[in-house]
Amino acid sequence: MDASILLILAQDGIVNGAIYALLALSLVLVFAVTRVIYVAQGEFVAFGALTYAALTEGQTPGALWLLGGLGLAGLAAGLWQGRGDHTRASILRLLAETILLPAAIIAATLILAPLKPGLITAALLSLAIITPMSPLLYRIAFQPLADAPVLVLLITAVGLHLALTGLGLVFFGPEGYRAPPFSDAMITAGPLLLPGQAIWIIAIALALMLALYAFFEATLTGKALRATAVNRLGARLVGIPTEQAGLIAFALAGFIGALSGILIVPLTTLTYDSGFTIGLRGFTAAIIGGLGSYPGAVLAALLVGLTESFASFWASAFKEVIVFTAIIPVLLWRSLRHGPTEDDE
Amino acid sequence: MTILEVTNINVAYAGIPAITGVSLSVAEGEIVTVIGPNGAGKSTLLNAIMGILPATGHIAFLGTPQDGHAIATRVTAGMSLVPEKRELFATMTVEDNLRLGFYRHRAEGPRAMRDALDTIHTLFPRLAERRRQQAGTLSGGERQMLAMGRALMARPRLLMLDEPSLGLAPRIVRDIFHTITALRQTGVAILLIEQNARAALQIADRGLVMETGRITLEGTSTTLAADPRIVEMYLGQAPSAK
Ligand SMILES: Nc1ncnc2c1ncn2[C@@H]1O[C@H](COP(=O)(O)OP(=O)(O)OP(=O)(O)O)[C@@H](O)[C@H]1O
Ligand SMILES: [Mg+2]
Numbered sequence: 001m002d003a004s005i006l007l008i009l010a011q012d013g014i015v016n017g018a019i020y021a022l023l024a025l026s027l028v029l030v031f032a033v034t035r036v037i038y039v040a041q042g043e044f045v046a047f048g049a050l051t052y053a054a055l056t057e058g059q060t061p062g063a064l065w066l067l068g069g070l071g072l073a074g075l076a077a078g079l080w081q082g083r084g085d086h087t088r089a090s091i092l093r094l095l096a097e098t099i100l101l102p103a104a105i106i107a108a109t110l111i112l113a114p115l116k117p118g119l120i121t122a123a124l125l126s127l128a129i130i131t132p133m134s135p136l137l138y139r140i141a142f143q144p145l146a147d148a149p150v151l152v153l154l155i156t157a158v159g160l161h162l163a164l165t166g167l168g169l170v171f172f173g174p175e176g177y178r179a180p181p182f183s184d185a186m187i188t189a190g191p192l193l194l195p196g197q198a199i200w201i202i203a204i205a206l207a208l209m210l211a212l213y214a215f216f217e218a219t220l221t222g223k224a225l226r227a228t229a230v231n232r233l234g235a236r237l238v239g240i241p242t243e244q245a246g247l248i249a250f251a252l253a254g255f256i257g258a259l260s261g262i263l264i265v266p267l268t269t270l271t272y273d274s275g276f277t278i279g280l281r282g283f284t285a286a287i288i289g290g291l292g293s294y295p296g297a298v299l300a301a302l303l304v305g306l307t308e309s310f311a312s313f314w315a316s317a318f319k320e321v322i323v324f325t326a327i328i329p330v331l332l333w334r335s336l337r338h339g340p341t342e343d344d345e
Numbered sequence: 346m347t348i349l350e351v352t353n354i355n356v357a358y359a360g361i362p363a364i365t366g367v368s369l370s371v372a373e374g375e376i377v378t379v380i381g382p383n384g385a386g387k388s389t390l391l392n393a394i395m396g397i398l399p400a401t402g403h404i405a406f407l408g409t410p411q412d413g414h415a416i417a418t419r420v421t422a423g424m425s426l427v428p429e430k431r432e433l434f435a436t437m438t439v440e441d442n443l444r445l446g447f448y449r450h451r452a453e454g455p456r457a458m459r460d461a462l463d464t465i466h467t468l469f470p471r472l473a474e475r476r477r478q479q480a481g482t483l484s485g486g487e488r489q490m491l492a493m494g495r496a497l498m499a500r501p502r503l504l505m506l507d508e509p510s511l512g513l514a515p516r517i518v519r520d521i522f523h524t525i526t527a528l529r530q531t532g533v534a535i536l537l538i539e540q541n542a543r544a545a546l547q548i549a550d551r552g553l554v555m556e557t558g559r560i561t562l563e564g565t566s567t568t569l570a571a572d573p574r575i576v577e578m579y580l581g582q583a584p585s586a587k
Binding site: 083084085220223224226227230231233234235236237238239240241242 | 395397412413414415416417418420421425426428432433434435436437441444445446447448449451495496498499
């Protein structure tokens with residue numbers, strides 16, 4: 001294998017690694033704030049990608065109706081959970097979030113989709129359609145279980161993953177989709193031939209990581225989210241509505257999932273069920289990073305991306321096996337070094 | 346003006362009653378203390394008032410019923426609790442802990458937050474020195490100060506303190522009690538739980554004695570401090586801690 005192949009593989013690994021890093025970061029965040037292992041995040045990757053692909057073709061994406069349905073269910077769940085604690089303002093806020101916002105997005109899509117919107121409009125619209133589903137799912141499925149053990153939350157997340165995969169088949173059909181890249185430019189840098197899309201991915205991933213860093217370090221809302229992760233009771237005692245923190249974490253995860261899908265669907269063909277294996281790689285990275293460390297998750301994600309890329313060159317049939325078994329020595333090493341991690345709370 | 350009115354509340358852990366039929370009230374600028382042996386249900390009482398534990402009975406704050414309200418709603422209304430275990434944000438800095446105490450007033454903007462921080466730093470200069478340190482690495486006494494500082498950042502109308510002197514040197518206990526008396530001057534109502542019954546009765550207006558989940562004795566601090574049963578059980582013959 002010569003140097004140029006090495007470079008191409010490394011470049012591939014880093015581009016994929018950047019996506020896995022975003023996914024891993026949001027998984028760590030969601031787990032820290034809500035103790036949910038968000039298995040269903042992969043579906044957001046697929047939904048984002050396929051919605052974007054449909055919109056660039058001028059089709060109305062089927063997932064649109066899921067947004068409407070989840071909005072109605074979210075309203076019912078919100079009214080029920082807040083009973084006894086509702087004020088006029090809180091009910092108006094709930095209505096805006098569960099009815100008004102989805103209705104506006106649905107209306108915008110119905111108008112824009114037949115016009116075959118430009119790529120950026122299509123991407124933004126896809127984000128607007130898919131992202132709100134995640135906090136709605138939190139409201140409906142996880143908020144009532146806020147005090148349940150991690151295992152119950154995990155089982156719920158797996159159930160959600162299965163349900164969403166099934167719905168994905170209904171909305172998008174079994175065939176694979178690919179979408180046009182944001183830019184067709186090919187940039188040559190020495191021996192490297194960088195596709196414009198790769199640069200988009202790395203730039204957006206970096207910008208998003210910086211933005212997340214600034215959000216968590218410099219804003220009170222970001223700190224409130226961290227505080228909720230560190231000590232849920234402490235957070236409640238200073239008046240942070242911890243359900244709100246959960247909603248924000250889920251919204252971020254949904255956004256990052258959908259964005260990842262939109263970013264990679266120009267590079268690989270995706271089907272309704274390919275989100276899971278992509279999400280699993282982000283999950284692997286989050287676990288290797290310790291499910292509690294943000295820099296750890298990013299580094300591990302790059303490692304997963306590179307491992308995957310080189311494994312597919314040397315032993316492509318075993319690519320998945322190699323990537324996912326990489327978790328075992330790391331877990332062994334961690335447990336030998338730190339001893340068993342205590343159960344949270 | 347009555348700030349807190351608790352009527353006939355009961356709390357049970359897995360069906361086993363921990364407190365039964367407890368009623369009490371705290372007025373503006375008043376310090377009320379609850380004393381009693383270990384396991385009497387004092388912490389349970391505060392946690393129920395704050396909404397951490399489900400309770401039957403009635404809790405009214407500033408005349409508004411709080412039954413069924415979430416903790417965050419009660420904080421926004423003006424209640425603050427420094428719980429027995431403090432519940433600090435261990436991996437965050439001292440200053441971030443304090444800033445988060447201001448969450449209730451976040452709409453007032455960064456200037457107001459700065460002023461509130463300055464007030465707490467004047468009250469507890471140690472917290473200013475340690476502002477960049479992680480809360481989890483503070484000494485026991487510093488942790489207490491931070492817990493109290495964080496609660497005060499919310500500028501509550503009712504401050505509930507669960508054993509603020511726990512594990513502290515007498516000097517710091519005196520400082521903390523001094524702070525509590527100073528707070529009373531500003532109109533804050535204070536509900537204080539203490540093992541150090543002598544110190545608590547010295548600063549409180551009224552006291553309640555709690556035993557096995559019930560209020561067994563109630564009166565002004567002076568009558569309680571003179572009550573032979575209290576002297577025997579809680580004040581003893583030991584020389585004053587002060
Ligand atoms: N989570 C719980 N589950 C079961 N029983 C509990 C729980 N918390 C407290 N108890 C019991 O309820 C009773 C009252 O406890 P509480 O903590 O209110 O006492 P306390 O008066 O604050 O005591 P101390 O002075 O030691 O802090 C005790 O018998 C305690 O064992
Ligand atoms: Mg106690």
